[in-house]
Amino acid sequence: MKTYKRVLSIAGSDSGGGAGVQADLKAISACGCFAMTAITAVTAQNTLGVRAIEPLPVNVIDAQIRACLDDIGVDAIKIGMLHSVEVIQTVTRVLADYPIKYIVVDPVMVATSGDLLVQQEAIAVMQKELFPLATVITPNLYEIEILSGKKIRSQEDLYLSIPALKSIGARNILLKAGHLECEEITDVLIDCEHDLEYRYPAKKIITPNTHGTGCSLSSSVASYLAHDFPLNIAVEKALNYLHEAIETAAGYRIGHGHGAIHHFYKWW
Structure with missing residues (x-):
C-alpha cells in the first residue's frame, strides 16, 4: 500500500478562508501531502482585518495534537498562531513526547492588516521555548522588527538585522521580504548553526491579494521537508509555489481588502 506524506498544522482558524x-x-x-489540523484559536476575520479572537482551551489543543500523532503520525509539523504563554507551553510540552523530524514555526505576531495576534508576554516565551525546537522559523517584516529590535525599511535593513537574529535561539531563520516596497525583493535563509546564508531574489508582484502568504509559505516549506528535500531546496520550492499562487491570484477579486492567494493554480 502507498503512504501519504503527513503534515500537521497547529494554528488558528480564519473564518475568511x-x-x-x-x-x-x-x-x-x-x-x-496529507493535511491535518490542531486549531489553537478561532478568529472572526475577513479580507479587511480581525474582528475577534477566541482561544481554545489548552486541553482541547493538547487532545487534537495527540489524536493526530497517536493514530496517523506525522512527517512534518507547521506551527502558526499560538495566542498565549499557556498555549505555547502546552504545544511545546506535547511535542516533547513525540519524535518529530521537522518543525516549521511561523511566529505569527502581526496579521497582514497590522493587527497584533499574540499577547505581548508570549513573544519572549515563544523565543525561549519554541524556537529551539524548530527546524526553521519564518518571520515576516514586522516580526523581524520585533525579534531583532531594528526597523526594516529596505533590503539593506533586512541584511543588517541578521547579526541580531542569529542570537534569538533559532537554528534556521527564513527572513521574508515580501512587505518591502521595492521592485526586487530577496528572501534570506540563515543557517545559524553553520553560519551560512541562502538568498532567493524575485520580482515583487503588485497585488492586494496577499492575505495568508506567510501561513501558506510555512506550510509549503513543511510539506517539502516532509518529502525529505534539504531545507534550502524545500525553501526554494516553497517560494516558487507561493510566487505562482500570488501571481495567479492577482487576476482575481475577492473581498474588499487583502484577498487570498490562489493555492490551486495548477488545477484551476
Whole structure:
C-alpha cells in the first residue's frame, strides 16, 4: 500500500478562508501531502482585518495534537498562531513526547492588516521555548522588527538585522521580504548553526491579494521537508509555489481588502 506524506498544522482558524489553518490545508494539499489540523484559536476575520479572537482551551489543543500523532503520525509539523504563554507551553510540552523530524514555526505576531495576534508576554516565551525546537522559523517584516529590535525599511535593513537574529535561539531563520516596497525583493535563509546564508531574489508582484502568504509559505516549506528535500531546496520550492499562487491570484477579486492567494493554480 502507498503512504501519504503527513503534515500537521497547529494554528488558528480564519473564518475568511485566506489564512490560518484554512490556508494551511490548501497549501499542504497543493504541495502533495496529507493535511491535518490542531486549531489553537478561532478568529472572526475577513479580507479587511480581525474582528475577534477566541482561544481554545489548552486541553482541547493538547487532545487534537495527540489524536493526530497517536493514530496517523506525522512527517512534518507547521506551527502558526499560538495566542498565549499557556498555549505555547502546552504545544511545546506535547511535542516533547513525540519524535518529530521537522518543525516549521511561523511566529505569527502581526496579521497582514497590522493587527497584533499574540499577547505581548508570549513573544519572549515563544523565543525561549519554541524556537529551539524548530527546524526553521519564518518571520515576516514586522516580526523581524520585533525579534531583532531594528526597523526594516529596505533590503539593506533586512541584511543588517541578521547579526541580531542569529542570537534569538533559532537554528534556521527564513527572513521574508515580501512587505518591502521595492521592485526586487530577496528572501534570506540563515543557517545559524553553520553560519551560512541562502538568498532567493524575485520580482515583487503588485497585488492586494496577499492575505495568508506567510501561513501558506510555512506550510509549503513543511510539506517539502516532509518529502525529505534539504531545507534550502524545500525553501526554494516553497517560494516558487507561493510566487505562482500570488501571481495567479492577482487576476482575481475577492473581498474588499487583502484577498487570498490562489493555492490551486495548477488545477484551476
